[in-house]
Amino acid sequence: MIFKKRTNAVTWQEILEGCLRREAKAQRQLFERYANFAKNTCLRYAQNEVEAEEMVSDGFLKVFDKIEKYDPAQPFEGWLKRLMVNTAIDYFRRNTHKISWVDVEDASQVPWVDSNYKDEYLMTITADEIMVFVQRLPMSYRTVFSLSVVEGYNHNEIAEMLGISESASRSNLSKAKAKLQSWISAYVVQQDEITHKHE
Structure with missing residues (x-):
């Protein structure tokens, strides 16, 4: 056996x-x-x-x-x-008492797309590098961005979860995207310059 x-x-x-x-x-x-x-x-x-x-x-x-x-x-x-x-x-x-919310009046002055940003930039950097930029965002931007872009919640749901207005959710997402695009653009251009110097 x-x-x-x-x-x-x-x-x-x-x-x-x-x-x-x-x-x-x-x-x-x-x-x-x-x-x-x-x-x-x-x-x-x-x-x-x-x-x-x-x-x-x-x-x-x-x-x-x-x-x-x-x-x-x-x-x-x-x-x-x-x-x-x-x-x-x-x-x-x-930690919400530490947060300065951007509301809808300010959102009109925020570009959705950085003029130097190109979609293909995202293909040239790693997920870890993108995460570093997301973590640099202020807490309000980072939270709204993650709930919207990563988790797929709409602005009405985000507003209810965070106890804010829908306009605040929209404008903070707008600000977050603008900052991320600006940082990613600058980073990719810098990396290209470093690469060309060593060629």
Whole structure:
């Protein structure tokens, strides 16, 4: 008779059941499995890695607290992502007193497209480089940009989530796009100049 060697690999079902029982070991295993995924989501809303890690920590506390509400028939990543985005919004709300909102009157003076910007510039830089520019945006611009462009929410939904007007959402997205286009244009031109100098 051949005996199968017992494997130490923990299944997703075992982790989930352990989390439902509030077992610290299972919670740690879930965190280790999804920490990078959660951090990548939070980085779109954070100014730096420290902020992102704070959002991730807060987010996983919500995960462990609300795990009974997760429907196992649905992909866990989608449920986790929604919780992390909500955590980023909560972080935003806690710091909203520091934010200077741009409203619709100022938006008319903001160009949607930088005159030096070309769409093909995006093909010449990496996702990590783009993320650096997104993180440089002020919190209000960064949050609205991520909710609109990355998550696909409309201005009415963003206004409701952040407790702002639709016009503020539109104008802050406009400002964010203008700043990103300006920075990317300058960066690509600079990289081209460096490349040509070394040819």
